Amino acid sequence: MSTRVLIVEDEPEFLRRFSEAVTADPALHLLAAVSTGRAGRALLEAEPVDVMLVDLGLPDMDGTELIRHAVQRHPGCDCLVVTMFADDAHVMAALEAGATGYLLKDATNERITGAVHEVRAGGSPISPSIARRVLARFRSSPAAASTPPAAAVVATSAVPSPLSQRETEILQSIAKGFSFETVGEVLGISQHTVVAHVKNIYRKLAVHSRGEAVYEASQMGLL
Amino acid sequence: MSPAGARGLVALLLLFAVATARGLPLAPSEVQVLVGERTSLPADDDPSWQPAQAPDARVTPVAWYRVAFDAPASAVDQGWMLYLPYLYGGGQLWLNAQPVTVVLESRADLRVRWERPLLLPLPQAALRPGRNVLHLRAVSAGEPGIVFFPALKVGSQAELQGAFDRRFFVVRTLPQVTLVAGVVVGLLVVSIWWRRRQEVQYGLFGLAAILWALRTTTFIFDLLPAPLWPLWRMLYYASTGGFIAAMALFTASLTGRFDRRLAWALAGYVLLGPLLYGLGGERGDALVGRWWVLGLVPVGVSVAVFSFTAAWRERTPGNALIAATVALATLAGVHDYLLASGSTALASRLPEWSGDRIFLLHHAANLMLLVMGLLLSARFVHSLQAVEHANETLEARVAEREREIATSYERIAALQREQAVQDERQRMVQDLHDGLGSQLFSSLMRAERGALDSAAAAVTLRGAIDEMRVAIEALTPDDRDFRTAFGNFRFRWDQRLRDAGLEPSWRVDLPDAPLVLSPDLALQVLRVVQEALTNVLKHARATEVQVGLSHRAGELELDVIDNGAGPAAATQGGRGLANMRTRAARLGGRLQVEFGRPGARVVLAVPLRAT
Numbered sequence: 001m002s003t004r005v006l007i008v009e010d011e012p013e014f015l016r017r018f019s020e021a022v023t024a025d026p027a028l029h030l031l032a033a034v035s036t037g038r039a040g041r042a043l044l045e046a047e048p049v050d051v052m053l054v055d056l057g058l059p060d061m062d063g064t065e066l067i068r069h070a071v072q073r074h075p076g077c078d079c080l081v082v083t084m085f086a087d088d089a090h091v092m093a094a095l096e097a098g099a100t101g102y103l104l105k106d107a108t109n110e111r112i113t114g115a116v117h118e119v120r121a122g123g124s125p126i127s128p129s130i131a132r133r134v135l136a137r138f139r140s141s142p143a144a145a146s147t148p149p150a151a152a153v154v155a156t157s158a159v160p161s162p163l164s165q166r167e168t169e170i171l172q173s174i175a176k177g178f179s180f181e182t183v184g185e186v187l188g189i190s191q192h193t194v195v196a197h198v199k200n201i202y203r204k205l206a207v208h209s210r211g212e213a214v215y216e217a218s219q220m221g222l223l
Numbered sequence: 224m225s226p227a228g229a230r231g232l233v234a235l236l237l238l239f240a241v242a243t244a245r246g247l248p249l250a251p252s253e254v255q256v257l258v259g260e261r262t263s264l265p266a267d268d269d270p271s272w273q274p275a276q277a278p279d280a281r282v283t284p285v286a287w288y289r290v291a292f293d294a295p296a297s298a299v300d301q302g303w304m305l306y307l308p309y310l311y312g313g314g315q316l317w318l319n320a321q322p323v324t325v326v327l328e329s330r331a332d333l334r335v336r337w338e339r340p341l342l343l344p345l346p347q348a349a350l351r352p353g354r355n356v357l358h359l360r361a362v363s364a365g366e367p368g369i370v371f372f373p374a375l376k377v378g379s380q381a382e383l384q385g386a387f388d389r390r391f392f393v394v395r396t397l398p399q400v401t402l403v404a405g406v407v408v409g410l411l412v413v414s415i416w417w418r419r420r421q422e423v424q425y426g427l428f429g430l431a432a433i434l435w436a437l438r439t440t441t442f443i444f445d446l447l448p449a450p451l452w453p454l455w456r457m458l459y460y461a462s463t464g465g466f467i468a469a470m471a472l473f474t475a476s477l478t479g480r481f482d483r484r485l486a487w488a489l490a491g492y493v494l495l496g497p498l499l500y501g502l503g504g505e506r507g508d509a510l511v512g513r514w515w516v517l518g519l520v521p522v523g524v525s526v527a528v529f530s531f532t533a534a535w536r537e538r539t540p541g542n543a544l545i546a547a548t549v550a551l552a553t554l555a556g557v558h559d560y561l562l563a564s565g566s567t568a569l570a571s572r573l574p575e576w577s578g579d580r581i582f583l584l585h586h587a588a589n590l591m592l593l594v595m596g597l598l599l600s601a602r603f604v605h606s607l608q609a610v611e612h613a614n615e616t617l618e619a620r621v622a623e624r625e626r627e628i629a630t631s632y633e634r635i636a637a638l639q640r641e642q643a644v645q646d647e648r649q650r651m652v653q654d655l656h657d658g659l660g661s662q663l664f665s666s667l668m669r670a671e672r673g674a675l676d677s678a679a680a681a682v683t684l685r686g687a688i689d690e691m692r693v694a695i696e697a698l699t700p701d702d703r704d705f706r707t708a709f710g711n712f713r714f715r716w717d718q719r720l721r722d723a724g725l726e727p728s729w730r731v732d733l734p735d736a737p738l739v740l741s742p743d744l745a746l747q748v749l750r751v752v753q754e755a756l757t758n759v760l761k762h763a764r765a766t767e768v769q770v771g772l773s774h775r776a777g778e779l780e781l782d783v784i785d786n787g788a789g790p791a792a793a794t795q796g797g798r799g800l801a802n803m804r805t806r807a808a809r810l811g812g813r814l815q816v817e818f819g820r821p822g823a824r825v826v827l828a829v830p831l832r833a834t
């Protein structure tokens with residue numbers, strides 16, 4: 001069964017480029033290629049989607065909003081954010097919304113389809129500075145040290161356990177600039193396992209961010 | 224001194240003395256005196272007997288007094304006593320021609336001066352109801368050869384004991400207390416002055432207290448071996464004059480008029496008295512006692528006038544207190560002088576008071592010492608507070624100054640940071656201008672004249688995008704750690720090299736501590752590596768590439784090794800090599816290119832201190 005791909009990108013050139021790359025791969029099935037967030041959301045409701053490629057700068061809504069929607073309503077859907085420079089701020093926003101990977105806009109066709117396969121296979125790439133930011137994000141978590149009444153609220157909204165020892169080690173090594181290969185060698189695991197861990201970390205980050213939002217909302221009396 | 228003034232002084236100073244002068248049980252009904260030397264009791268019919276009063280004062284070495292009194296019948300059973308407020312030179316007592324007692328007189332080897340009152344029991348056998356006669360031999364205590372006869376009283380012990388005790392307290396116990404207190408306080412204050420010589424007041428006050436204590440010994444020793452007498456007398460004069468002079472100087476100093484010449488002049492006058500006495504003996508004693516002591520009175524009076532003027536000009540409680548005390552002491556001094564010299568002026572106006580012969584300067588001086596001590600301690604406390612205040616002010620100013628310095632340091636640091644940011648920005652603008660800018664412009668020119676096909680345009684644009692990416696990588700890390708920037712770079716290029724069919728390997732040999740480089744330096748270094756890798760991709764036709772980064776001995780070393788075409792590739796990548804050399808030179812580093820067969824090795828070494 002081929003992987004069903006949805007592309008949401010407002011620039012026609014890139015839309016065409018991504019569509020071509022996906023259709024060229026027999027293992028992938030291009031479900032649709034749309035240029036607005038609303039259309040993307042409608043499609044998500046209408047059809048099951050395996051992988052969604054999303055541009056952050058959509059005309060009608062923020063890409064992170066669409067990612068958040070997809071992750072919440074369709075847990076089986078992997079979201080890859082499409083970014084021009086893979087700069088930290090954009091990537092982090094997408095990861096916190098629930099994206100589990102990212103793609104550069106000028107990526108070659110092989111890279112595009114490679115990334116889709118990779119994320120389906122359970123792995124995600126991560127750059128050192130993103131690793132550093134993710135670590136920082138977990139460290140500054142207020143949920144871990146919350147007061148009892150707030151903890152009760154947070155507990156009902158399924159706040160994640162903190163990162164496992166192994167995940168923290170991986171992030172720390174990557175943040176120091178070690179390659180996946182080296183990290184795998186040092187920890188005695190395959191490179192494949194490393195990227196699988198990274199995808200897990202991304203998932204935790206998204207849940208953690210949501211938990212934090214809930215926590216903050218409860219602190220402000222909104223819940 | 225006016226009689227009213229004297230009465231006021233009496234009322235103010237010594238209420239206890241008044242008690243001794245009233246309520247006496249039985250005064251003599253008749254007093255007679257016989258002036259002249261007699262070895263034994265003169266006969267009653269001696270023609271030299273003359274009527275007299277009690278009290279009485281005669282300029283003579285010896286005088287006999289005959290006193291008659293009427294005793295009630297009960298007196299014999301009660302056991303009567305005779306109360307003598309004073310009998311300075313000693314003498315003998317008979318009751319109805321029977322000897323009662325002998326009070327030691329001065330001898331060749333002994334000098335007496337009885338300051339204490341006497342309470343003598345009258346023998347029961349000699350006392351009889353009705354008229355009794357007492358005979359008293361009274362001797363002069365020496366200078367100035369005057370016999371003082373007191374207003375004696377007879378009565379029961381119950382009636383007389385109180386008067387005796389009061390007078391004993393005033394003339395004996397109080398001086399003893401003064402002696403001890405004066406020496407202790409004086410030594411303490413002098414020890415303060417010893418450590419702080421500029422505080423003359425402490426020295427003067429301490430000196431005054433000690434001198435006064437020495438002078439007080441006059442009232443404490445009734446008997447003195449004759450050889451010591453002149454010395455003691457000199458000490459008496461020196462301490463009296465010295466005390467008055469020290470107090471005068473102290474007052475002057477307190478009101479800010481201390482004068483060194485005045486101090487020497489007073490010291491000279493004070494020493495003159497004991498000196499005259501020492502040279503002139505008994506005659507000197509009379510001279511000193513009458514005239515030298517008189518010279519001290521104007522010193523006291525002028526001090527009083529002076530302190531009154533000061534109090535008038537500057538009306539502080541302290542000045543007023545000084546003035547009042549000094550005035551009081553001066554009046555007491557004048558009073559004592561009149562009393563000691565046996566002046567009739569005082570005796571005729573205040574017969575009862577002067578008959579009691581209570582010397583006042585002694586007590587006024589105690590009061591004066593007390594007041595001066597209080598003022599001095601007030602000044603001491605005040606100066607302590609002033610020091611505390613000064614310390615607080617100083618601390619506040621130091622803190623203020625520290626804040627100012629900290630603020631200006633901050634400002635300087637901020638300016639320096641701003642300057643550094645400006646410089647950095649300037650370098651980057653220059654870099655964008657020379658690199659990406661010229662690249663885009665030349666491509667534009669070529670495209671406009673139709674000399675740029677789509678493949679070449681894609682290459683150019685990809686180059687431009689790479690430029691931007693490397694810039695973002697160099698500038699993004701929040702921590703400025705080059706390891707992060709290089710990691711991001713490696714992350715991007717690893718994928719790219721693999722996609723191009725190359726087998727990349729990365730070798731990073733950096734210390735654990737963050738490697739902080741300026742953004743510009745980080746950018747330049749990454750560009751050189753990017754250029755080298757681009758060359759490998761474009762021209763080398765290699766299958767493997769090795770990138771190494773190490774830091775040792777203050778140098779950052781980067782090398783890119785491939786297994787490609789070697790020198791053949793270099794001719795095509797000539798432009799890139801030249802660029803890399805220029806950048807290396809700008810960083811103060813060096814670029815080495817070695818060609819093998821196959822492959823090439825590009826090494827960049829950059830000194831980190833040079834940035």
